[in-house]
Amino acid sequence: MAAVAIAIIRIRSLFAVVMLSGVYSLLAASMFVGLDAVDVAFTEAAVGAGISTVLMLGVLTLTRSYEKIPVHTPLLPLLVVFLTGGVLIYATLDMPAFGDPNAPANLHVAPRYLLESGQEIGLPNVVTSVLASYRGYDTLGEVTVIFTAAIAVTMLLAGRAKFGPAANRRPGNENENKDENEADAGGAGAEDRQA
């Protein structure tokens, strides 16, 4: 995965970058399968490797296929990234070991979900019970995020003729906005599944 990530940073051909990010998602999905999180792996494979790649390719037909060489030096961003990464790694030192039965996360509501959802909800898949029933509000919010993303893309792209002349806007700007919406929608879904 690290090799793919470095390749994504180094390569300037955007087509190769889109393909490699699909590969990265697929690797992440197999990692989730290894961690026994099949539902998350499913989402990652379908959204990350499938739909996002297709949407990115769609965007690629609208823009140039090579990334510009940046004018600034990468030193400051590199410093920020290393500092943030260092702080995050430092924070993980205090965390309980992976899968520790005495970790706070495994003592709070998890035992109840695992032991009693069979009687209360009656579903063999505890992930579905938690997402759809115990944390139904969360999932409702998640669906609303996707709904909002669809509305936003529709307004940005389809409503342009109605809301103003195209000449005043820079096409590059709009492309960036769309990508952000897209990333938000996919990201929120994947994160909620993990939680």
Add this chain to the structure above:
Amino acid sequence: MRHHRILRISAKLLIPFILLFALYVQFHGDFGPGGGFQAGVIFASGFILYGLVFGLANLRKVAPAAVVERLVALGVLLYAGVGVAGLLMGGNYLDYSVLAKDPVAGQHLGILLIEFGVGTTVAAALITIFCHFAGRERE
């Protein structure tokens, strides 16, 4: 894509199975991995494959913009409506236990309905987004 006969025929063969698998994931999510979100994505990918191979105009014939955009809202409404139905039948918002006489059966019904709402919204939203991206001219 008119000349790519292998692509067209293999896409035609694949699409029914993609849609069938999406429905399986949708309604079998209670028992195995999966659920509305994943099913919606897979269902949408069937349509997107059709759009990629047979062109946007044909996709628009199969999934008209007006219908798909209404389905985006309908899924959220179904989800929220299940919550309101719980309120009307004397429970809390999104409490499915009151939807049927037996609480466990109520939970089953509620989860089935809201997962269907999730699947509808996700599939329709992704088809909408794809159509808008693919429908843009290069500037």
